[in-house]
Amino acid sequence: MRILLLTHAFNSLTQRLAAELRLRGHDITIEFDIADTVTEEAVMLFRPELIIAPYLRRAIPESVWSQHLCLIVHPGVVGDRGPSALDWAIQAGVAEWGVTVLQAEAEMDAGPVWANASFPMRAAKKSSIYRNEVTQAACRAVLLAVQRFVQPEFQPQRPLASQWRPLLPQADRAIDWQHDDSTSVLRKIAAADGSPGVADSLFGQPCHLFDAWPEATRRGLPGAVIARRETALLRATRDGAVWIGHVKREGSIKLPATLAFENESGSVPEAPLESWWRAGSATWQDIAYEESGAVGFLHFEFYNGAMSTVQCERLRAALVWARQRPLRILVLMGGADFWSNGIHLNVIEAASLGEGSAADESWRNINAMNDLALELIGSGQQLTVAALGGNTGAGGCFLARAADLVWAREATILNPHYKNMGNLYGSEYWTYLLPRRVGADAAGAIMRDRQPLTARRAVEIGFTDACLAGDVPAFRVEVERRAAELAAAPDFAAKIAAKCAARACDEAAKPLAAYREEELTHMRRNFYGFDPSYHIARHHFVRKSPASWTPRHLARHRDLGWSIP
Ligand code: COA
Numbered sequence: 001m002r003i004l005l006l007t008h009a010f011n012s013l014t015q016r017l018a019a020e021l022r023l024r025g026h027d028i029t030i031e032f033d034i035a036d037t038v039t040e041e042a043v044m045l046f047r048p049e050l051i052i053a054p055y056l057r058r059a060i061p062e063s064v065w066s067q068h069l070c071l072i073v074h075p076g077v078v079g080d081r082g083p084s085a086l087d088w089a090i091q092a093g094v095a096e097w098g099v100t101v102l103q104a105e106a107e108m109d110a111g112p113v114w115a116n117a118s119f120p121m122r123a124a125k126k127s128s129i130y131r132n133e134v135t136q137a138a139c140r141a142v143l144l145a146v147q148r149f150v151q152p153e154f155q156p157q158r159p160l161a162s163q164w165r166p167l168l169p170q171a172d173r174a175i176d177w178q179h180d181d182s183t184s185v186l187r188k189i190a191a192a193d194g195s196p197g198v199a200d201s202l203f204g205q206p207c208h209l210f211d212a213w214p215e216a217t218r219r220g221l222p223g224a225v226i227a228r229r230e231t232a233l234l235r236a237t238r239d240g241a242v243w244i245g246h247v248k249r250e251g252s253i254k255l256p257a258t259l260a261f262e263n264e265s266g267s268v269p270e271a272p273l274e275s276w277w278r279a280g281s282a283t284w285q286d287i288a289y290e291e292s293g294a295v296g297f298l299h300f301e302f303y304n305g306a307m308s309t310v311q312c313e314r315l316r317a318a319l320v321w322a323r324q325r326p327l328r329i330l331v332l333m334g335g336a337d338f339w340s341n342g343i344h345l346n347v348i349e350a351a352s353l354g355e356g357s358a359a360d361e362s363w364r365n366i367n368a369m370n371d372l373a374l375e376l377i378g379s380g381q382q383l384t385v386a387a388l389g390g391n392t393g394a395g396g397c398f399l400a401r402a403a404d405l406v407w408a409r410e411a412t413i414l415n416p417h418y419k420n421m422g423n424l425y426g427s428e429y430w431t432y433l434l435p436r437r438v439g440a441d442a443a444g445a446i447m448r449d450r451q452p453l454t455a456r457r458a459v460e461i462g463f464t465d466a467c468l469a470g471d472v473p474a475f476r477v478e479v480e481r482r483a484a485e486l487a488a489a490p491d492f493a494a495k496i497a498a499k500c501a502a503r504a505c506d507e508a509a510k511p512l513a514a515y516r517e518e519e520l521t522h523m524r525r526n527f528y529g530f531d532p533s534y535h536i537a538r539h540h541f542v543r544k545s546p547a548s549w550t551p552r553h554l555a556r557h558r559d560l561g562w563s564i565p
Contacts, residue, residue: 001026001027001049001050001146001149001150002026002027002029002046002047002048002049002050003021003026003027003028003029003048003049003050003051003052003146004029004030004031004042004043004046004048004050004051004052004557005017005018005028005029005030005031005051005052005053005054006031006032006033006039006042006051006052006053006056006060006070007030007031007032007033007053007054007055007056008032008033008055008056008057008058009032009055009547010030010032010551010554011054011055012131012135012391012413013054013055013073013130013131013134013135013138014030014054014055015413015415015452016135016138016139016411016413016454017052017054017073017138017139017142018030018452019413019452019453019454019457020139020142020143020454021142021143021146023454024143024146026146028556029042029046029048029554029555029556029557030550030554030555030556031550031555031557032547032549032550033053033056033057033058033060034546034547034548034549034550036061036063038549038550039060039061039064040061040063040064042550042555042557042558043064043067043068045557045558046557048068050068050069050071050146050149051064051068051069051070051071052070052071052073052142052146053070053071053072053073053104054073054138054142055073056072057546059104059108060072060104062106065104065105069103069149070103070104071101071102071103071104071114071142071145072101072102072103072104072109072111073099073100073101073138073141073142074099074100074101074102074109075099075130075134075138076089076097076098076099076100076109077096077097077098077100077116077118078098078100078113078116078159079159079160079161079162079163080100080109080162080163080165081108081109081110081162081163081164081165082108082109082164082165082166082167083108083166083167084165084166084167084168085165086126086129086130086134086191087126087168087191087192088165088168088191089121090121090126090129090187090190090191091168091172091173091187091188091191093121093187094121095120095121096118096119096120096121097118097119097121097129097133098116098117098118098119098137099116099117099118099134099137099138099141100113100115100116100141101113101114101115101116101138101141101142101144101145102114102156103156109162109164110158110162111156111158112156112157112158113156113157113158113159114144114145114148114149114156115140115141115142115144115145115148116141117137117138117140117141117144118137119133119134119136119137121133123187123190124190125189125190125193125194125211126190126191126192126193126194127193127194127195127337128336128337131337131390131391132337132411132471132472135411136411168191168192170196170198170199173188173191173192173198173199174188174198174199174200175188175189175198175200175209177222177223177235177236177237177238178222178223178238179222179238180237180238181237181238181239181240182214182215182237182238182239182240182241182242185212185237185242186212186213186214186242189209189210189211189212189242189244190212192208192209192210193210193211193212194210194254194304196208197209197210197247197248197254198210202225202233202235202244202247202257202261202264203225203261203264205249205250205261205264206249206250207247207248207249207250207260208247208248208254209244209246209247210244210245210246210247210248210254210303211232211244211245211246211303212242212243212244212245213232213242213243213245213283213284214240214242214243214282214283215234215240215241215242215243215282215283215284216240216281216282216283217281217283218234218236218240218241218271219236219240219241220234220236220241221236222236222237222238223235223236224236225268226241226268226269227268227269227270227271228258228265228268228269228270228271229243229270229271229272229273229284230258230286230310230314231245231246231256231257231258231259231286231311232244232245232256232257232258232284232286233257233258233261233265233268234271234284243283243284244257245257245284245303246260246303247260247261248260249261252353253346253349253350253353253542253543254346254542255346255347255350256303256308256347259347259350273285275289276288276289276298276318276321276322277289277290278290278299285301286300286301286302286311287299287300287301287314287315287318288301289318289321289322291325291327292480292484293484293487294326294327294328294329294487295327295328295329295330295331295480295483295484295487296322296325296327296329296330296331297331297333297480297483298315298318298319298322298330298331298332298333299333299334299335300315300318300332300333300334300335300340301335301336302335302338302340304337304338304341305334305335305337305338305339305340305341305342305390305391305392305393305396306341306342306343306344306345306346306347307340307341307342307343307344307365307369307396308343308344308347308365309344309347309361309364309365309368311344312365312368312369312371312372313368313371315372316368316371316372316375319332319372319375319376320375323375323379323382327382328382328383328486328487328492329382329383329384329385329483329486329487330379330382330383330384330385331384331385331386331387331479331483332376332384332385332386332387332400332403333387333389333476333479334386334387334388334389334390334392334400335390336389336390336472337390337391338390338391338392338393338396339386339387339388339389339390339391339392339396339400339412340392340393340395340396340397340399340400341391341392341393341394341395341396342369342393342394342395342396342399342418342428343362343365343366343369343394343395344365345421345538345541345542346542347361347365348361348362348365348538349538349539349542352535358535358538359527359528359535362523362526362527362534363523363524363527363528366395366427366428366520366523367520369395369399369427369428370427370428370429370516370520372399373398373399373402373428373429374402374429374512374516376399376402376403377402377429377433377503377512378503379403379404380496380499380500380503381496382496383404383405383486383492383495383496383499384403384404384405385403385404385405385406385407385479385483385486386399386400386401386402386403386405386406386407387407387475387476387479388400388406388407388408388409388412388414388455388464389409389412389472389475389476389479390409390412390472391412391413391414391415392412392414392415393414393415393416394415394416394417394418394420394421394424394426395418395426395427395428395430397414397415397416397463398416398426398428398429398430398433398434399428401416401430401433401434401437401463402428402429402433404499405465405466406458406463406464406465406466407464407465407466407467407468407479407482408455408458408459408464408466408467408468409455409467409468409469409470409472409475410454410455410456410467410468410469410470411455411471412454412455413452413453413454413455414452414453414454414455414458414463414464415450415452415453416430416434416446416453416463417446417447417449417450418447419447419448419450420450420537420551421534421537421538421541422526422532422533422534422535422536422537422538423526423531423533423534423537424523424526424534424537425519425522425523425525425526426447426519426523427516427519427520427523428519429512429515429516429519430519431515431518431519432506432510432512432515434446434447434463436506437462437463438461438462438463439462442461446463449553450551450553451553455467466482
């Protein structure tokens with residue numbers, strides 16, 4: 001079937017739906033919801049049998065929905081209507097939520113229902129629910145709706161009752177630091193993460209709060225900032241305290257809290273953790289180590305999978321430390337929602353907002369990523385595993401590939417390419433790591449075509465080593481089981497010997513330093529050269545500038561050969 005995906009962005013949900021529909025043989029193209037005329041033109045060019053809208057910011061024009069069946073993916077249960085569906089659900093603490101696929105009409109979210117799917121709600125931030133439960137439910141519901149579309153006997157029904165809920169206003173999100181307990185502060189920030197955040201203030205300055213974590217032991221005067229640790233600030237509530245990981249100051253971009261308030265944070269007492277071991281009681285810990293027998297697990301929960309220079313350096317220090325442990329297997333777990341999305345574009349952008357240089361910070365960041373990748377590639381006497389429970393993109397994919405084995409959860413999406421960021425060439429030793437896994441031609445196509453890979457497809461082409469079913473907790477159980485099995489395997493010593501021999505052979509053929517130097521020659525040009533594309537793309541990415549056209553590699557209907565009839 002010819003299906004047009006009409007969406008505000010090619011986000012993780014849209015990527016996943018496109019992949020699932022293509023897997024079932026459908027012909028998919030994508031157009032962004034830029035303007036009515038652009039939508040109308042896409043419809044004219046592609047002549048879709050069905051239009052699906054996974055993520056819209058503007059209404060579909062009547063000229064389109066009155067002529068074609070348009071299915072809207074609404075992140076709410078049947079009868080729920082409005083633009084802040086998930087926010088309201090999280091804020092209200094509902095036990096179960098869902099996704100509804102309904103027909104577009106004049107009135108928003110009021111059309112007949114083609115399919116729906118539900119899920120138990122988890123105590124997590126909105127963006128995490130969206131990337132996990134909502135995405136899974138949306139796939140189930142959309143695939144069902146597509147099946148029903150070809151069943152002439154299926155008649156979509158209007159909900160018996162419906163409730164319109166407007167955009168959740170900041171007044172309803174507001175935190176009362178004197179009276180709210182930690183649970184409600186965490187819930188309010190979770191309901192607004194990653195956008196729009198909760199409007200509040202820190203050090204007397206207005207800002208929006210994101211990325212909150214519980215703290216079990218520390219206490220202070222309600223509302224006071226009582227400690228800092230790495231990128232986060234600890235703020236006291238009525239009955240405890242919560243860590244604030246990220247903030248957006250007025251007129252600025254979203255940044256790690258201690259960077260956004262760099263001067264003010266200096267006078268806040270530090271509350272460092274004693275070691276890399278996972279802390280006993282609940283607290284904020286971005287890098288945490290656990291061990292089970294001869295298997296070590298290194299978790300790195302970096303917000304949005306973005307890894308700044310300092311985060312890379314700290315993770316490398318943790319990796320070096322873990323490698324001194326009596327281990328056979330070291331598993332890099334990444335974070336719950338993302339494994340890694342490469343260099344930290346917001347922190348890099350912040351350098352250009354102050355006295356610093358974004359080019360210099362980009363250079364430092366990519367070198368720190370490379371040092372981390374090098375540490376992994378050279379992990380001699382242990383087998384390393386990258387366990388991708390969440391999505392991973394750009395340099396993060398190649399950092400994962402620097403491990404001996406990559407296991408990905410079935411629902412994850414990988415974007416192992418860089419060009420979307422202003423034609424960035426990329427580093428992380430990808431020129432060494434990618435072709436030897438998939439072949440030179442496929443490596444070229446992956447970089448050029450810039451298409452997302454499902455976990456299953458990544459195994460098929462040889463980029464990863466295993467695709468494991470289940471949700472995040474089930475994935476972790478399976479990773480632990482497999483890692484223990486590897487550690488106990490009778491051929492462990494032979495595997496290590498083969499790995500070291502292969503590395504020595506590769507190094508003799510072409511040293512890693514040469515790959516790095518070649519990649520960095522291109523990157524130097526990206527950062528410091530005449531062509532400012534990378535800096536412009538980063539500027540728009542961190543500010544979420546609306547797209548003014550759909551990239552050509554997504555809008556297949558705009559390829560040469562299609563013509564308006
Ligand atoms: N640096 C800083 N922030 C990043 C980031 C990075 N490298 N990658 C993603 N993010 C942020 C996004 O800005 C967004 O922020 P928000 O919380 O304010 O909304 C959040 O992570 C989620 O990103 P989003 O694009 O909505 O997620 P997705 O799952 O739909 O898409 C990617 C994932 C990886 C395809 C997409 O985020 C991307 O292209 N990232 C840039 C990767 C990159 O070019 N890295 C630099 C080269 S190594």
